[in-house]
Amino acid sequence: MSNHVLTCNNVGIRFGGLQAVQDFNLQIEDGELIGLIGPNGAGKTTVFNLITGVYEPTEGEILLAGTNIIGKMPHQIVRYGIARTFQNIRLFDHLSVLDNLKVAANKDMRYSIFSGMFRLGNFWREEDEIKDKAIEILDIFGMSKHANKLARSLPYGEQRKLEIARAMATDPKLLLLDEPAAGMNPTETDELMDTIMLIRNEFGITTLLIEHDMRLVLGICERLMVLNYGKVLAEGNPHDIVNDQSVIEAYLGKGE
Amino acid sequence: MNFLLQLLNGLQIGSIYALVALGYTMVYGIALLINFAHGEIIMLGAYTTVFTIQLLLAQTDLPYFVAIIPTIVICTLIGIIIERLAYKPLRNSPRISNLITAIGVSLLLQNTMMKIFGAQARSVPSIFHAKPLDFFGAKISVTTVVTIAVTAVLTILLQLFIKKTKYGKAMTATSEDYGAAELVGISVDRTLTMTFAIGSALAGVASLLYVSAYPQAEPMMGSMLGIKAFTAAVVGGIGLIPGAVLGGLILGIVEALTRAFISSKLSDAIVFGLLILVLLIKPSGLLGEDRKEKV
Amino acid sequence: MSRNKRLIYLINIGLVLILFAILTILEASGVFTRYTMSILRLVCINVVLATSLNVTVGNLGQITLGHAGFMSIGAYTAGLFAKGVEIGGQNGYLIGILLAGICAGIFGIIVGIPVLRLKGDYLAIVTLAFGEIIRVLIEYFDFTGGAQGLNGIPRMQNFSVMFFLAVICVTLMYSVMTSRHGRAVLAIREDEIAAQSSGINITYYKTFAFTLSAFFAGIAGAMYAHNIGTIGASVFNYNKSFDILVMVVLGGMGSFTGAVISATVLTIVPETLRQFNDYRMIIYSLLLIMVMLFRPEGLLGRKEFHITKVVDKIKTKFGKHSVEGGS
Numbered sequence: 001m002s003n004h005v006l007t008c009n010n011v012g013i014r015f016g017g018l019q020a021v022q023d024f025n026l027q028i029e030d031g032e033l034i035g036l037i038g039p040n041g042a043g044k045t046t047v048f049n050l051i052t053g054v055y056e057p058t059e060g061e062i063l064l065a066g067t068n069i070i071g072k073m074p075h076q077i078v079r080y081g082i083a084r085t086f087q088n089i090r091l092f093d094h095l096s097v098l099d100n101l102k103v104a105a106n107k108d109m110r111y112s113i114f115s116g117m118f119r120l121g122n123f124w125r126e127e128d129e130i131k132d133k134a135i136e137i138l139d140i141f142g143m144s145k146h147a148n149k150l151a152r153s154l155p156y157g158e159q160r161k162l163e164i165a166r167a168m169a170t171d172p173k174l175l176l177l178d179e180p181a182a183g184m185n186p187t188e189t190d191e192l193m194d195t196i197m198l199i200r201n202e203f204g205i206t207t208l209l210i211e212h213d214m215r216l217v218l219g220i221c222e223r224l225m226v227l228n229y230g231k232v233l234a235e236g237n238p239h240d241i242v243n244d245q246s247v248i249e250a251y252l253g254k255g256e
Numbered sequence: 257m258n259f260l261l262q263l264l265n266g267l268q269i270g271s272i273y274a275l276v277a278l279g280y281t282m283v284y285g286i287a288l289l290i291n292f293a294h295g296e297i298i299m300l301g302a303y304t305t306v307f308t309i310q311l312l313l314a315q316t317d318l319p320y321f322v323a324i325i326p327t328i329v330i331c332t333l334i335g336i337i338i339e340r341l342a343y344k345p346l347r348n349s350p351r352i353s354n355l356i357t358a359i360g361v362s363l364l365l366q367n368t369m370m371k372i373f374g375a376q377a378r379s380v381p382s383i384f385h386a387k388p389l390d391f392f393g394a395k396i397s398v399t400t401v402v403t404i405a406v407t408a409v410l411t412i413l414l415q416l417f418i419k420k421t422k423y424g425k426a427m428t429a430t431s432e433d434y435g436a437a438e439l440v441g442i443s444v445d446r447t448l449t450m451t452f453a454i455g456s457a458l459a460g461v462a463s464l465l466y467v468s469a470y471p472q473a474e475p476m477m478g479s480m481l482g483i484k485a486f487t488a489a490v491v492g493g494i495g496l497i498p499g500a501v502l503g504g505l506i507l508g509i510v511e512a513l514t515r516a517f518i519s520s521k522l523s524d525a526i527v528f529g530l531l532i533l534v535l536l537i538k539p540s541g542l543l544g545e546d547r548k549e550k551v
Numbered sequence: 552m553s554r555n556k557r558l559i560y561l562i563n564i565g566l567v568l569i570l571f572a573i574l575t576i577l578e579a580s581g582v583f584t585r586y587t588m589s590i591l592r593l594v595c596i597n598v599v600l601a602t603s604l605n606v607t608v609g610n611l612g613q614i615t616l617g618h619a620g621f622m623s624i625g626a627y628t629a630g631l632f633a634k635g636v637e638i639g640g641q642n643g644y645l646i647g648i649l650l651a652g653i654c655a656g657i658f659g660i661i662v663g664i665p666v667l668r669l670k671g672d673y674l675a676i677v678t679l680a681f682g683e684i685i686r687v688l689i690e691y692f693d694f695t696g697g698a699q700g701l702n703g704i705p706r707m708q709n710f711s712v713m714f715f716l717a718v719i720c721v722t723l724m725y726s727v728m729t730s731r732h733g734r735a736v737l738a739i740r741e742d743e744i745a746a747q748s749s750g751i752n753i754t755y756y757k758t759f760a761f762t763l764s765a766f767f768a769g770i771a772g773a774m775y776a777h778n779i780g781t782i783g784a785s786v787f788n789y790n791k792s793f794d795i796l797v798m799v800v801l802g803g804m805g806s807f808t809g810a811v812i813s814a815t816v817l818t819i820v821p822e823t824l825r826q827f828n829d830y831r832m833i834i835y836s837l838l839l840i841m842v843m844l845f846r847p848e849g850l851l852g853r854k855e856f857h858i859t860k861v862v863d864k865i866k867t868k869f870g871k872h873s874v875e876g877g878s
Contacts (some may be wrong), residue, residue: 052748078750092741094853103738107750109731116730117723123730170750290672342840349847352614356800357843359793363836371829483789490676525687528680535677536665
């Protein structure tokens with residue numbers, strides 16, 4: 001067994017007549033930071049949905065640290081150690097920032113419905129632990145000052161960060177970020193790049209991200225994968241990729 | 257032979273369900289609102305029919321089915337008034353507030369009628385007098401034939417209206433997206449009002465057909481009828497004209513056959529059981545398309 | 552438990568006791584007539600009903616129109632139990648009530664697992680259908696007393712018992728909803744996809760909330776049966792479900808405080824309107840429409856009244872900073 005965190009072998013999915021993703025192969029090694037890029041509609045988010053169990057692939061296999069995770073429900077896959085964020089932010093709007101993280105930590109909590117109902121000892125113990133853990137994560141993201149605010153009251157950039165923080169609260173081995181910089185201004189993007197690097201360097205979490213912002217992609221990704229029409233078009237180190245003729249054509253169309 | 261008669265019975269009540277279901281499905285399709293007050297429009301229509309016949313037509317030589325005209329007019333007007341006063345101000349509110357408002361309007365109409373005319377039922381004179389038709393030896397009442405025929409014609413007209421006319425297309429567009437419809441110059445307000453008006457007019461027709469089959473009018477009559485018709489719309493696939501008709505007919509037939517051959521006490525349970533069964537197998541109804549939320 | 556929390560618990564218990572003392576004194580001194588007390592008993596039942604429905608509608612965010620069905624199962628369970636097994640007294644009453652909750656809860660699971668895959672209005676109409684089926688079946692079978700209803704259920708009209716039963720039910724529901732299980736339920740209301748991507752088992756927690764809701768509806772049903780002594784299935788029709796839903800929505804969905812207040816108000820107001828008997832329901836329905844037109848999010852929205860906030864305010868006033876968040 002190698003130290004591959006995630007392996008996709010010939011993964012594909014067909015929606016009716018549309019082959020959304022085809023022959024998708026990917027090996028991610030422990031601690032890598034990989035970017036998945038490609039024109040709109042290339043199937044990038046579909047790849048995320050396949051890995052996280054939202055869609056079931058029509059062909060191929062997906063292995064997480066050697067275990068096949070195909071057919072598992074999304075919430076089970078989180079238990080295997082994959083966490084994600086969404087292109088259009090999906091927070092628990094009317095819950096506090098702290099509670100957003102606590103929800104994500106629920107899978108590691110053990111006290112029973114009965115304990116919660118009658119406020120038994122392990123309720124207090126676990127709730128205290130989880131609160132400390134959540135505050136710790138918020139501290140890392142510089143968000144503890146917002147802990148008791150409603151998620152939806154945060155400014156846009158902070159909401160994006162909160163989504164990543166929430167994903168971190170599930171204790172992932174692999175983090176999937178879907179366009180984390182979308183809609184951010186350059187300052188916010190810089191801050192985000194720092195955060196992503198921090199997650200990788202401090203916690204050694206493997207990260208796969210979809211992004212259109214090339215400054216971010218070139219700034220932090222170690223390896224890039226280009227998707228076009230549901231197929232892998234090119235793969236390799238960022239600087240080779242951006243100079244690859246086929247990639248340029250995919251983005252800009254064929255030159256004369 | 258009895259079976260055939262019961263089947264026709266089922267088609268008759270099913271046609272009425274279908275007409276009512278059309279109102280539910282159109283309003284739901286465009287406003288995403290379960291208009292619980294729709295059943296009460298049937299009730300108001302029934303009272304209009306009763307009073308038109310008793311106070312006006314009985315004194316003249318005109319046939320009683322002329323009562324259809326004031327019935328449609330009153331139902332349409334009330335439908336429009338309800339939409340303008342109760343639903344329009346809530347267009348951007350949470351869906352549940354609309355639902356509660358609809359329940360409120362329904363209670364208001366029931367209790368107002370109860371206050372004015374009392375709780376007891378008023379009987380309706382027979383509307384279609386002609387002799388039963390002889391159909392391969394079976395006697396079929398004219399009411400049955402008229403009900404089925406009228407429903408068939410109205411459904412086809414409605415379908416043509418929605419597919420072929422400017423107003424019908426505006427309704428389809430509005431049901432897809434209010435904002436986009438506004439952008440291409442459709443008045444959402446007017447389209448919604450029109451939808452309520454058409455639905456209520458159909459309810460008017462349904463109420464006359466209903467009282468010609470079950471000759472009574474009372475304040476609570478619309479409640480269960482409305483809920484069954486909505487059930488029919490959901491069984492067929494809500495928002496779809498053919499779905500409402502299919503659902504209505506199925507519901508009517510199942511109900512009639514259950515009453516005749518299984519148990520009249522259990523018929524409601526079986527009708528609602530059918531709804532549950534259909535939705536569990538096909539969550540968007542018989543003719544509906546399944547939509548998955550985009551991630 | 553920190554000192555702060557302990558203080559808050561004590562204050563809450565104190566407030567409940569004070570309320571109880573006031574009501575008891577008013578009763579003993581004759582200010583509250585027998586009629587008033589009968590309304591207050593109804594308030595206790597309706598508070599449990601409204602808060603239990605709040606779990607599904609307000610916290611889980613799913614509209615159900617069949618709550619009266621679960622209530623009827625509780626009512627009939629308690630009624631049949633009390634008539635069949637003659638334990639009697641307070642103990643018999645409490646055992647019957649618990650049994651009623653469990654039976655209704657089991658029905659909650661049976662109904663919930665298949666129907667909770669449906670969403671929004673589809674769920675609404677299916678739960679309505681289930682409620683009606685339960686009603687028809689109760690009328691159909693003989694052991695339930697059929698259409699004549701079930702008579703001669705031992706009366707239990709002790710206000711103190713009903714008051715504290717209601718307090719306990721609301722407290723337990725509130726506790727669960729502020730525990731990890733409740734957070735999971737709220738997360739599903741906010742965003743199902745995000746919830747499952749955060750490791751929440753949607754089916755499990757939806758069924759959990761639905762069952763909890765049914766359990767307490769069953770308890771309310773049992774309280775109702777013992778209070779009134781005679782029950783008929785037709786009481787538990789969809790109009791009853793609508794009534795309970797109205798209490799929840801009017802109070803502000805998701806707010807237990809709102810549900811308690813609006814259940815109280817909506818029980819008392821129609822009773823005080825009895826002098827305008829003929830116009831009572833007309834006024835009630837007009838009020839309903841008006842509230843929705845002018846406050847579509849309900850009277851309290853999602854706000855809860857917390858003693859914590861009051862304590863915090865007092866502490867900040869005296870210069871002490873509280874670090875306790877939430878409840």
